[in-house]
Amino acid sequence: MTETLTLTQAPEQLLDRWQHASRPTDHAGWLARALEVADILAADALERDRANQAPVNEVQLLKNAGLVTVLGPIAHGGAELPWHVVNKIVRIISRADGSIGQLLGYHYLWAWAVRLVGTEAQIAAVEELYTSNNFFFGGAVNPRDSDLKITEEAGQLVYNGHKSFSTGGRVADLTVLEGVLDGTETHIFAIVPTQQPGIVFAGDWDNLGQRLTESGSVEIKDVRVDWSGAAGFVDREFQPLVYNTLNVPGLQAVFNNIYLGIAEGALASAAAYTREYTRAWPFGGEDKQHGTEEFYVLEGYGQLASKLWADAALIDQIDLEISEVLHAPREELTERRRGEVAVRVAAGKLRIIEDGLEIANKIFELTGARASANRVGLDIYWRNLRTHSLHDPLPYKKHEVGKFVLVNEIPTPTWYS
Structure with missing residues (x-):
């Protein structure tokens, strides 16, 4: 009997699985690709859950399989799949590993966030950025905590504060922030690079379940964003829909x-x-x-x-x-x-x-x-x-x-x- 390779034991072999494979060209092909990924995740889901380590290889598996960019523009390497298919991908991955299904599902929603609130120029820029670079999204937007405080310095927005929950944490390339401009009731979303000194994850998510979702607390310290990165704002005024x-x-x-x-x-x-x-x-x-x-x-x-x-x-x-x-x-x-x-x-x-x-x-x-x-x-x-x-x-x-x-x-x- 051939021994089943697992992500824990042989990550290199499994991560290279699609190195020479063509990308799916239709909905059925992408769902089949998701099933392949799910089979890999299912083989050692319990072992990885108990180890409770940051899911670096798991997210890389999603990236290498092409699942991270399926909502993105075809022109930049995406698949432009409709949401009803994307949600089926989330379901398939969650059958094998609920933690990784959550990470992927949240990624999709945060990748779509610029379409929800951004301007046309912001949509084009963000979708090109994450799709062409195969970037993974996380979010530090827990509504039950106090909002991040935003101040304005030298024409930039400066985010500061603490969130007791986030999602994606240390495995995200981009993080969605949300805060309130000091002295106003104006909420501002922004997408920023995760790897910067001002974003410090505690790595303290140690709960009963969903243990690999990087959902612990995070400190935001002087994270700066140009006004052009304030989602949905034109001339510093939000355009509501x-x-x-x-x-x-x-x-x-x-x-x-x-x-x-x-x-x-x-x-x-x-x-x-x-x-x-x-x-x-x-x-x-x-x-x-x-x-x-x-x-x-x-x-x-x-x-x-x-x-x-x-x-x-x-x-x-x-x-x-x-x-x-x-x-x-x-x-x-x-x-x-x-x-x-x-x-x-x-x-x-x-x-x-x-x-x-x-x-x-x-x-x-x-x-x-x-x-x-x-x-x-x-x-x-x-x-x-x-x-x-x-x-x-x-x-x-x-x-x-x-x-x-x-x-x-x-x-x-x-x-x-």
Whole structure:
């Protein structure tokens, strides 16, 4: 039997896998490429999770496979994939490794951030920069912390402050910052190089799950940005559009696919274990020989699979809806349409979190006591899903959906809705 190479044991061989391969030319080809990457990540996901090291090789794998630039312009080496395909890539990667799925999903949203709030000139410049250089995005934009303080010195914006959470951290080439101009209520986004003295990551993310997401704290010290880099500002005045507020529904749609991917990975891993190892209960009668003959096991997998398939169908439809909005002319988006999309994304989120957590828990009943061994590692799916699904309270998503259904009221745009 040929030994499976892993990213831990043989990173050079795996990172060079696509060195002489042609790039995919259609949606199916890119999804197939994502499946190749997922197979590599799945081989040692548990080992890398336990090591809890900065995912340098993992991000390089995404880069070498071409997945980092799929939203970027074809003219600069991108693929210009639509968001509904990009979210499927996030889902595929999350099946294998929820942490890396989160990193990639956040990267896509931050790469799109310049389209959400930037001027046409800024969009062109940033998309050329990150696509042609194969750069990876992170973000230090945690709304629950105090905003970064921005002062103006010699015609430049100077960012200072602390964020208790970020994403991408030390493995990001570019970092998105957000702060408030001192003495005003003006929020300003900017994209800056990560590797500079004024951005100091603590490397202190050591949580239950999503352990490789570089989500720890960061200090921002005198990071300078020219006014030309203030996203969406013309002559120091912001040019608002409803489209600017799609950052939250866009990111939450990414969440849906992270969660769905983790749940799909959990069910597939459990089923593989059951087929190989789960034993029939010897006192149940009918002289069953294997766990796959147990009625309660068959019933359990049937229930979980039907919920997961329903969630996937719902999320697929939602992704088509938000993809259409994200790729439409920015000036056309109305507050009503934005709100309808946000409600749909919230509905998908509440379903996949509840069903996904049920799956990640229930699989232990269906695989048996021996499947709780640390070497099996089925706990990684529950840990990852439970950790990230605490990002914002699910009851508020239910409230948004209920208010829309009962009184036809759309959510007011906030940092979380």
